[in-house]
Amino acid sequence: MSRSAHPAGPRHGDVLPEGHYAAPPADLNLLDPKVWSKTVTRDEATGAVTVAGLDVRALAEQFGTPAYILDEEDFRSRCRAWQQAFSHLDADVYYAGKAFLSRAVVRWLHEEGLNVDVCSGGELTVALSAGMPPERIAFHGNNKTRAELEYAVKAGIGHVVVDSFEELVRLAWAADQQGVRQKILLRVTVGVEAHTHEFIATAHEDQKFGFSLTGGQAAEAVRRALTLDGVELVGIHSHIGSQIFDMAGFEVAARRVVGLLAEVKREHGVELPEIDLGGGLGIAYTSDDDPREPQEIATALTEIVRRECAAEGLAIPRLSVEPGRAIVGPSAFTLYEVGTIKPLEGLRTYVSVDGGMSDNIRTALYDAEYSVALVSRASDAEPMLSRVVGKHCESGDIVVRDAFLPDDLAPGDLLAVPATGAYCRSMASNYNHALRPPVVAVRDGQARVVVRRETEEDLLRLDVG
16 A cells, blocks of 8 residues: 655655655656666566675675675776776776775785875775785875874885875884885975865865965975985875866866976976876766766876976976775765655655664765665666665764655665765664674675674774773
């Protein structure tokens, strides 16, 4: 028996403004390939969704819910696409480990020829323990500790991206103590307002990262770095934000970074050989998103750099980019089981699942938008306007703010939220003492746990009372 459907119409209470979400799709069973990993399909006979040839119902039975399902072939194919896009250039592709990092992922990156950047001692440990050559690791972060810097230098990592004057001194001292010269890039804030959420725009002046270009701190950091025996300044780093679709911000950033290279050459007679333009390229979370392909990005970035270097009379430096979300984001989805369903007349239906903000904080943190689908079966029922929420004791515990689901949805059905590979497991928490879900890698009809589900014993092991 159908519950009361709520098609798009007048908004009440906390419903978002007109036009925020589209009319219901013609077929709720269709899966937009833009937001799902490449091996995801719906079985015509059963109506259930499969990934890498595996039925999601079997995955839920074997591994439980919630669970992150990571499509290994999709991940690898995205690594190859980025590698191939820059293969004809003097360039490096660094995977941004903060998006999601595990030893299995590091091994895949190594095998596909990508480097990795880390931003903590813990991420560095994971990368090294999985066999990533240290010279193919870069270390980011605005407040690296003395111990982390000593660890990085001792490990022999390729680059440290220096973020402050204090860090420059700490790093030079650590390298001196070990009798080495550590290669560094200086992170510069270039004053670009990226078209993204305030909390993930990182190149405007009023924020914690890097040396200000317009304030003269970047030029002063270059002067100091060139006088220190423990470091070897090899280039400039810029990162303008995350989930960006417009290349205009990268063009402005590249122009200003190359302008700094020209200033360095004029003042010091030194031509720095590297620039890193960071990452932040957006992915499709919904059908409305229109991400760019790696080849298009590579062509645009290299053309910008070549043009600006030619104008300044500089040799073209070695270019680095740092896709993280763009690789792992679309490669995973989160599998949930439906619990409580609450229709609110004239508003929407609240659909509660067995996870929530502990496994995906992004909706609460950034007002992020996601898609969702019924995946344990097909349905020809009428669409109902739904809000998919979690089980935590917070009204802001929202997974998908507004979506259409069939109005015959019932407890025990399985829902999947695509494009959750980036920043979901890596930002997961134990709020309400929730147990963080496993990461299950699937490929060619096989499934294996690469990060296991937490247990209550794990919680108690840390609680030493």
